[in-house]
Amino acid sequence: NAGVTQTPKFQVLKTGQSMTLQCAQDMNHNSMYWYRQDPGMGLRLIYYSASEGTTDKGEVPNGYNVSRLNKREFSLRLESAAPSQTSVYFCASSEGAFKGNEQFFGPGTRLTVL
Amino acid sequence: QKEVEQDPGPLSVPEGAIVSLNCTYSNSAFQYFMWYRQYSRKGPELLMYTYSSGNKEDGRFTAQVDKSSKYISLFIRDSQPSDSATYLCAMWAQKLVFGQGTRLTINP
Numbered sequence: 001n002a003g004v005t006q007t008p009k010f011q012v013l014k015t016g017q018s019m020t021l022q023c024a025q026d027m028n029h030n031s032m033y034w035y036r037q038d039p040g041m042g043l044r045l046i047y048y049s050a051s052e053g054t055t056d057k058g059e060v061p062n063g064y065n066v067s068r069l070n071k072r073e074f075s076l077r078l079e080s081a082a083p084s085q086t087s088v089y090f091c092a093s094s095e096g097a098f099k100g101n102e103q104f105f106g107p108g109t110r111l112t113v114l
Numbered sequence: 115q116k117e118v119e120q121d122p123g124p125l126s127v128p129e130g131a132i133v134s135l136n137c138t139y140s141n142s143a144f145q146y147f148m149w150y151r152q153y154s155r156k157g158p159e160l161l162m163y164t165y166s167s168g169n170k171e172d173g174r175f176t177a178q179v180d181k182s183s184k185y186i187s188l189f190i191r192d193s194q195p196s197d198s199a200t201y202l203c204a205m206w207a208q209k210l211v212f213g214q215g216t217r218l219t220i221n222p
Contacts (some may be wrong), residue, residue, distance in 0.1 A: 002155070036194065040122060040214060041119070042118075042212040042214040042215055043158070043201065043202065043212040044212075045209065045210070058209075074219070090157050090158070094158075098173055102148075102160045102163065103210065104159075104160075105157030105159065106156050106157050107155075107156060107157050108155070108156070108157055
């Protein structure tokens, strides 16, 4: 099993460009998450999908959109990138969104916005 | 004030030392307490998981939760260079909230 995979691993964008970060999991998990990790800020939740067909905002959703394409895949879209979105983005999945289920993380996407 | 506070370090100790990592929190509704380990340029992975107050031991690692003081700890005994990583505490009550992470280096 590959676990949680993310593409791309690295990306450099210019301000105003758009892009989609892809995430897939092969553990048959119901819930999926997108986080960003910045120095001194820890992991902050952007959006999550408790189950296929649902998405909800997390702590820092502004400037992002998500799509739960199917049970395996959860994508994050930046419509008009800004330098403040320079960060490392992690996708995670868990069996369910409740009772503190263990979240499994992907390797991350390092995004720089110039 | 952040819901979860964690000293970012960095913390550097010699091989074989006992390491103590700590987090404090303000939300008394937190029920599940976790420690994730993150190696450089990798995603976090779950290391320890406890529910409510008490201790839990797994090999060289011990997780401790004191709900009355809103304080959790992770102890690493006989620390090894391979333990060098960032350690993030995380707590759950309707959502998972992470601490900032403490960068730990074990020197041979």
